[in-house]
Amino acid sequence: MKYRVALSLAVALAAAAACSQPQSKGQYKFSIKEALARLENADIAGFRKHRQCGLLIHFYASHPDGHSIQWDVTSDNNDVVNFMVSLSPSGDGTKATIVVPGESGGGEMYDSKARYRHPGLRQPLRPALQELVDSAMEKRPFSIDRIEGDLSVDPVCNREFELLASGRPTHGIADEESTSLEDATRSRKNESTAPRVRRGSR
Amino acid sequence: MNLNFWLARLLFPFVIAAGVMGYSFMQAKHETRDRAYPFPVASVNSTLDDTDLPAMVFGERASTARHWRLDNATSAWALENSEGDEFMRLTAKTTGDAKSARVHYEIEAPKGPDHDKLEKHFKQNSAMVDSYKAALAEQVDAALTRRPFNMANIMGAVTRGSLSQLGMMGATMRKAAAGYQQERDDNIERAYERQSNR
Numbered sequence: 529m530k531y532r533v534a535l536s537l538a539v540a541l542a543a544a545a546a547c548s549q550p551q552s553k554g555q556y557k558f559s560i561k562e563a564l565a566r567l568e569n570a571d572i573a574g575f576r577k578h579r580q581c582g583l584l585i586h587f588y589a590s591h592p593d594g595h596s597i598q599w600d601v602t603s604d605n606n607d608v609v610n611f612m613v614s615l616s617p618s619g620d621g622t623k624a625t626i627v628v629p630g631e632s633g634g635g636e637m638y639d640s641k642a643r644y645r646h647p648g649l650r651q652p653l654r655p656a657l658q659e660l661v662d663s664a665m666e667k668r669p670f671s672i673d674r675i676e677g678d679l680s681v682d683p684v685c686n687r688e689f690e691l692l693a694s695g696r697p698t699h700g701i702a703d704e705e706s707t708s709l710e711d712a713t714r715s716r717k718n719e720s721t722a723p724r725v726r727r728g729s730r
Numbered sequence: 731m732n733l734n735f736w737l738a739r740l741l742f743p744f745v746i747a748a749g750v751m752g753y754s755f756m757q758a759k760h761e762t763r764d765r766a767y768p769f770p771v772a773s774v775n776s777t778l779d780d781t782d783l784p785a786m787v788f789g790e791r792a793s794t795a796r797h798w799r800l801d802n803a804t805s806a807w808a809l810e811n812s813e814g815d816e817f818m819r820l821t822a823k824t825t826g827d828a829k830s831a832r833v834h835y836e837i838e839a840p841k842g843p844d845h846d847k848l849e850k851h852f853k854q855n856s857a858m859v860d861s862y863k864a865a866l867a868e869q870v871d872a873a874l875t876r877r878p879f880n881m882a883n884i885m886g887a888v889t890r891g892s893l894s895q896l897g898m899m900g901a902t903m904r905k906a907a908a909g910y911q912q913e914r915d916d917n918i919e920r921a922y923e924r925q926s927n928r
Contacts, residue, residue, distance in 0.1 A: 681873070
C-alpha cells in the first residue's frame with residue numbers, strides 16, 4: 529500500500545514537472561496573430577526603466593510587415609538603436625526571432641563589446657530583449673531578475689544613469705565627450721528641441 | 731520538559747547570532763585584504779584611474795565623488811557633502827612591477843578642521859568603514875577581472891557593517907531605501923516630463 533502511494537506521488541510529481549517545463553527559447557504555443565498582439569503590449573516602460581542609461585530615450589513601434597514588430601529607440605531626435613522581433617510559424621506555434629543591427633566593427637549593436645560616447649541602453653542588449661519578448665508573450669511585466677547571462681559593467685552608462693536618477697542635468701546624445709555638462713546643457717537649451725512627432729511613442 | 735531543554739531553546743538564537751557575527755567578521759577580514767594581480771602595475775593603475783565607486787553601496791555619492799591620482803602609486807576618491815567639503819577619502823595604493831601588482835585600500839579622514847572628529851568617528855564605526863573599503867576593492871577587482879560588481883562577494887563586510895548599525899536599521903531603513911528609490915524614479919520621470927514640455 530505504502531509503495532502504491534509513493535508510486536502515485538512520483539507519477540504526479542513527474543507529470544507536474546513535465547507540465548511546468550518551459551517551452552524552448554523563442555518558441556510560443558500560439559498563433560503569429562496572437563504573438564503580434566502580445567508584443568504590441570510589451571512592457572516597454574519597464575524595459576526602459578531597468579535598461580536605460582543617462583539619455584532620455586523614446587521607443588517608437590512600427591510594423592515593417594504583417595509578421596514583425598520593430599522598435600526604434602531615439603534620443604533628442606537622434607537614432608540610438610532599433611530592434612525587430614520577426615515571427616514565423618514553428619510546429620503548432622510561433623517562433624520569435626530578435627534582430628539587432630550589426631555594428632560597423634563587427635558584432636551587434638550594444639552587444640557588450642561596443643562602446644558608445646553616450647550609451648542609450650545597458651549592455652548586453654540581446655538577453656534583455658529576450659526577456660522583453662518573453663514577458664510580453666507571458667503577459668507579465670518586464671523583470672530584470674529573469675535576464676539570463678552576465679550583465680556587463682559599462683562605467684559610462686552607470687555614471688550617466690546616476691546623474692539622471694539624482695535629478696541632475698545629463699548629457700545629450702550629440703554632446704561631445706569633452707564638452708562639460710554645463711556647456712552641453714546650455715547649448716541644448718538654445719537649440720530648437722521640438723520633439724519629432726511619431727506614432728507609438730512610449 | 732526539563733530545564734536543559736528550555737535553556738537550549740533560549741540559547742539557540744544567541745548561538746546562531748554569534749555564528750553569523752563570527753562568520754561575517756572572518757569574511758570581512760578576507761574582503762578588505764590587499765589584492766594581488768598578475769598584471770603590470772601600470773595597467774592596474776590605469777584601471778584604478780578609470781574606476782568609479784560602486785553606486786550600489788555609495789548611492790548617488792558614487793557619481794559626485796572626486797577621483798584623482800594622488801601620486802604615482804595612489805589613486806584617491808573623495809566623498810564630499812553638499813557644501814563641497816570632503817568628509818571621507820578612499821585610497822588605493824599599488825606596489826609591484828611589470829609582471830604583477832598588489833593593491834592596498836585605506837579609508838582616511840581628510841586633513842582639515844574636522845580631521846580629528848572624523849577620525850574618531852571612523853574608529854568608532856570601523857565595521858562600516860571596512861564595508862566601504864571592501865566595496866571599493868570589489869569594484870576594482872570586478873574591473874580588473876572583467877566581470878560585474880557582485881554584492882555577494884562583500885556580504886561579510888556589509889553584514890558586519892550592518893550589524894554594527896543595528897540601531898539604525900529595520901523599518902526606518904527600509905522606509906528610507908524605498909523613499910530613496912522612489913525619489914530616483916521621480917527624478918527620472920520629471921526629466922522626461924520636462925523634455926516633453928519643452
